[in-house]
Amino acid sequence: MSVINLEGIYTAYEGGEKAVIRDLSLRVGRGEYVVIGGPNSAGKTTLLESINGLIKITHGKATVCGLDLSTQADELRKKVGYVIQNFYFDPFTPFSVEQVVMMGRFGRLGLLNRPTKDDRQAVQKAMHLAGIEDLAQKAIGTCSGGQQQKAMIAHNLAKEPEVMMLDEPFSNLDFSAREYLQEVFKELARTGVPILMVAHAFDGLPDIPIHLVVMNRGRIAHDMSCSAGEVESIVRKECNAVDKDRTERRINAGADHTE
Ligand SMILES: Nc1ncnc2c1ncn2[C@@H]1O[C@H](COP(=O)(O)OP(=O)(O)O)[C@@H](O)[C@H]1O
Numbered sequence: 001m002s003v004i005n006l007e008g009i010y011t012a013y014e015g016g017e018k019a020v021i022r023d024l025s026l027r028v029g030r031g032e033y034v035v036i037g038g039p040n041s042a043g044k045t046t047l048l049e050s051i052n053g054l055i056k057i058t059h060g061k062a063t064v065c066g067l068d069l070s071t072q073a074d075e076l077r078k079k080v081g082y083v084i085q086n087f088y089f090d091p092f093t094p095f096s097v098e099q100v101v102m103m104g105r106f107g108r109l110g111l112l113n114r115p116t117k118d119d120r121q122a123v124q125k126a127m128h129l130a131g132i133e134d135l136a137q138k139a140i141g142t143c144s145g146g147q148q149q150k151a152m153i154a155h156n157l158a159k160e161p162e163v164m165m166l167d168e169p170f171s172n173l174d175f176s177a178r179e180y181l182q183e184v185f186k187e188l189a190r191t192g193v194p195i196l197m198v199a200h201a202f203d204g205l206p207d208i209p210i211h212l213v214v215m216n217r218g219r220i221a222h223d224m225s226c227s228a229g230e231v232e233s234i235v236r237k238e239c240n241a242v243d244k245d246r247t248e249r250r251i252n253a254g255a256d257h258t259e
């Protein structure tokens with residue numbers, strides 16, 4: 001059975017009259033490494049937010065980890081890791097990096113219980129994997145953008161999720177950090193956890209079969225298996241087609257005005 005099963009879903013933002021995601025179907029099985037690409041505002045972030053139950057699905061059927069998204073979203077969010085796009089801490093956030101990573105355990109722990117040995121071990125392991133052990137006591141708000149991204153990745157690793165979703169998680173990281181972390185996610189996928197990663201740069205993808213999803217205008221334009229090396233050209237082709245289309249429409253609109 002698929003871990004993620006979306007059948008003909010539509011989603012719209014609160015107050016938005018138009019569906020952002022339209023008639024979208026997607027299946028993701030255990031241990032798949034899914035790369036989600038496509039032009040700006042194609043609906044990539046909205047897709048992740050739908051899978052996490054953060055946006056209401058107005059039509060269609062959706063189950064994730066066997067839970068129905070329309071009725072069990074709160075329960076589901078405890079099982080899904082989600083590194084959100086462009087998230088930065090306020091400089092005065094009163095938590096250390098280690099505390100932020102420990103918060104990844106709260107879904108299991110409950111807010112008022114003391115961390116057990118298992119919790120502390122999971123936090124140490126996650127900080128080690130993200131390469132931020134030496135930052136444990138540093139105030140999160142004083143960390144660089146790249147360090148904060150690593151801390152949020154560690155937070156979600158410490159959660160020991162059943163699905164890991166990442167929305168452009170590497171925007172502040174250099175090539176070697178990107179390549180290294182993708183190996184970490186490859187290992188996670190090997191243990192059965194599907195990875196869903198929205199990305200614009202595709203260097204350093206692990207050398208395993210990639211489940212590529214290319215989105216355009218709230219729909220899936222391509223849903224295929226390919227090698228890591230093929231990802232970039234397939235996504236680029238779709239983005240170029242959209243750019244060409246947008247430019248032509250702009251030129252035509254301009255021509256209308258001058259007539
Ligand atoms: N909070 C929101 N409320 C209303 N519309 C939104 C909101 N967030 C995104 N959108 C719209 O949804 C569409 C898809 O956005 P998004 O999923 O962020 O695209 P991507 O991540 O592919 O760049 C865009 O047209 C965007 O304007």
Ligand SMILES: [Mg+2]
Nearest residue numbers: 044045046085
């Ligand atoms: Mg986005």
